[in-house]
Amino acid sequence: MGNNDTTMIMRHPIGVFDSGVGGLTVVRALRRALPGEDIVYLGDTARVPYGSKSPRTVEKYSLTCQRFLLDRAVKLVLIACNTASANALPALRAVSPVPVIGAVEPGAASALAATKSGHIGVIGTLATIRSGAYAQAIAARDAGTRLTAVACPLLVPLADEGWTHDDIAAMVARRYLSQLFDQDRAIDTLVLGCTHYPVLAEVLGTVARELAGHDVAVVDSASAMAEAAREALGSSPPVGQSPPGSASGPNKRTTAGRLDCFATDTSRLDELAPRFLGEPLTGFELVDL
Amino acid sequence: MGNNDTTMIMRHPIGVFDSGVGGLTVVRALRRALPGEDIVYLGDTARVPYGSKSPRTVEKYSLTCQRFLLDRAVKLVLIACNTASANALPALRAVSPVPVIGAVEPGAASALAATKSGHIGVIGTLATIRSGAYAQAIAARDAGTRLTAVACPLLVPLADEGWTHDDIAAMVARRYLSQLFDQDRAIDTLVLGCTHYPVLAEVLGTVARELAGHDVAVVDSASAMAEAAREALGSSPPVGQSPPGSASGPNKRTTAGRLDCFATDTSRLDELAPRFLGEPLTGFELVDL
Numbered sequence: 391m392g393n394n395d396t397t398m399i400m401r402h403p404i405g406v407f408d409s410g411v412g413g414l415t416v417v418r419a420l421r422r423a424l425p426g427e428d429i430v431y432l433g434d435t436a437r438v439p440y441g442s443k444s445p446r447t448v449e450k451y452s453l454t455c456q457r458f459l460l461d462r463a464v465k466l467v468l469i470a471c472n473t474a475s476a477n478a479l480p481a482l483r484a485v486s487p488v489p490v491i492g493a494v495e496p497g498a499a500s501a502l503a504a505t506k507s508g509h510i511g512v513i514g515t516l517a518t519i520r521s522g523a524y525a526q527a528i529a530a531r532d533a534g535t536r537l538t539a540v541a542c543p544l545l546v547p548l549a550d551e552g553w554t555h556d557d558i559a560a561m562v563a564r565r566y567l568s569q570l571f572d573q574d575r576a577i578d579t580l581v582l583g584c585t586h587y588p589v590l591a592e593v594l595g596t597v598a599r600e601l602a603g604h605d606v607a608v609v610d611s612a613s614a615m616a617e618a619a620r621e622a623l624g625s626s627p628p629v630g631q632s633p634p635g636s637a638s639g640p641n642k643r644t645t646a647g648r649l650d651c652f653a654t655d656t657s658r659l660d661e662l663a664p665r666f667l668g669e670p671l672t673g674f675e676l677v678d679l
Numbered sequence: 680m681g682n683n684d685t686t687m688i689m690r691h692p693i694g695v696f697d698s699g700v701g702g703l704t705v706v707r708a709l710r711r712a713l714p715g716e717d718i719v720y721l722g723d724t725a726r727v728p729y730g731s732k733s734p735r736t737v738e739k740y741s742l743t744c745q746r747f748l749l750d751r752a753v754k755l756v757l758i759a760c761n762t763a764s765a766n767a768l769p770a771l772r773a774v775s776p777v778p779v780i781g782a783v784e785p786g787a788a789s790a791l792a793a794t795k796s797g798h799i800g801v802i803g804t805l806a807t808i809r810s811g812a813y814a815q816a817i818a819a820r821d822a823g824t825r826l827t828a829v830a831c832p833l834l835v836p837l838a839d840e841g842w843t844h845d846d847i848a849a850m851v852a853r854r855y856l857s858q859l860f861d862q863d864r865a866i867d868t869l870v871l872g873c874t875h876y877p878v879l880a881e882v883l884g885t886v887a888r889e890l891a892g893h894d895v896a897v898v899d900s901a902s903a904m905a906e907a908a909r910e911a912l913g914s915s916p917p918v919g920q921s922p923p924g925s926a927s928g929p930n931k932r933t934t935a936g937r938l939d940c941f942a943t944d945t946s947r948l949d950e951l952a953p954r955f956l957g958e959p960l961t962g963f964e965l966v967d968l
Contacts, residue, residue, distance in 0.1 A: 550731070553833070557850065
């Protein structure tokens with residue numbers, strides 16, 4: 391691919407959508423992996439959360455989110471929301487003219503790369519866990535792996551409330567993770583199967599290790615999704631972030647790409663968004679879907 | 680009003696809507712106060728919760744809910760959702776040909792009837808507390824009353840998770856109610872300003888009394904809304920439920936009215952709905968709004 395083609399393709403943004411602002415953890419990883427790319431982010435904050443709803447509703451809302459991104463001529467769609475990925479990926483791919491990357495496949499791949507015991511735990515929303523999507527993705531890659539899954543409905547509102555490093559967070563984490571480790575004490579890898587959970591990673595990791603009595607790796611989909619996006623676009627890794635064993639060339643795209651954020655409701659965005667993005671935000675544009 | 684007129688008016692149902700299933704606590708009170716009336720209930724479970732969203736979104740969704748009820752020829756609309764009542768009542772009344780009863784006015788009246796100290800606390804969703812609706816309703820009735828309000832975003836998901844009588848519920852209640860009683864130790868009446876909270880009434884009352892060091896009355900809008908509905912319809916109270924000082928006539932409507940329930944998403948309804956209604960449910964019909 392010549393430089394001119396690259397420039398033209400780079401003018402098209404990458405589209406990312408999520409049920410809310412948690413998906414900004416994926417944008418954060420994308421901006422590290424592909425610093426020159428423009429990104430359009432849509433948070434469906436008016437209809438958040440998706441995690442407690444039925445597959446039918448999740449699919450319907452996800453299709454309207456993807457339509458919004460496609461109308462902005464994105465060259466790639468990332469479904470940051472695990473619930474949408476687990477319940478709507480086939481429907482989204484069926485109608486998209488550009489590649490669609492979900493959260494489940496990259497998360498499953500990260501978990502398989504991390505586990506030594508072959509015993510993996512996954513936590514997520516009710517709709518993600520009920521879909522069985524992680525079990526299917528892991529079984530398809532390694533049928534010998536044992537997966538245990540637990541739905542944790544209270545973790546998203548807990549993260550939104552900002553109670554992420556205190557005694558209530560620890561008690562809630564203990565109640566959910568006990569259900570996991572009571573079923574399989576040999577779990578050595580915990581998948582955070584929801585874009586909200588990375589802000590709770592510390593307490594979840596601490597409690598998991600305490601319950602397991604051994605080290606537990608905590609993995610999420612964000613970095614793996616960014617890596618999948620880089621591969622889909624045929625880009626080389628930016629300076630200082632080359633994958634093991636690959637030669638790193640000079641990074642031609644040092645200019646930071648644009649980040650345009652849209653949301654269907656603006657309540658609490660100023661408070662919540664920077665927590666997940668990890669950098670200041672210029673603001674969200676309100677849209678009706 | 681003659682018997683024939685009464686029969687005709689009674690053929691029209693009372694409409695009740697809520698962002699979810701919490702509003703069934705109002706239906707429960709209605710069925711006690713007006714046992715012969717038919718009721719149409721709509722839970723906007725696909726877009727729940729309203730409490731964390733902006734007034735604009737709450738108003739928009741509330742209008743579609745009311746439209747659904749009016750299309751079913753209801754003779755009265757009850758907004759079971761405090762968030763919708765606090766943010767959308769004027770907009771709903773402006774377009775409704777039938778009376779519209781919100782949750783805030785009856786809740787405020789109940790609180791004023793219960794308080795002896797004139798110090799009232801109210802808890803609710805972010806959108807309810809931010810609206811200032813309870814402060815306005817109480818000031819309009821008794822300017823000498825002191826109202827302290829605290830938003831409790833985690834109580835709705837806690838109630839939905841069913842963690843209503845345990846150590847986590849007590850810790851969460853203590854964290855929120857401390858914010859209330861730290862501001863005003865003389866509070867003797869706590870308004871549950873959200874239809875979800877009655878299932879947490881026990882733990883909230885216990886913690887409130889512990890923090891206050893004296894008795895605290897816990898009031899909610901459900902019974903007061905049912906009473907307001909009865910007044911709006913000009914009905915006499917059913918046998919055994921006459922208000923103090925009134926003569927109770929024989930109850931002509933011993934037949935239980937119909938209850939037709941609609942929801943915009945069916946996930947978790949079988950699990951959650953009976954908890955709030957307090958009786959078995961024949962089921963919800965799924966509707967798109």
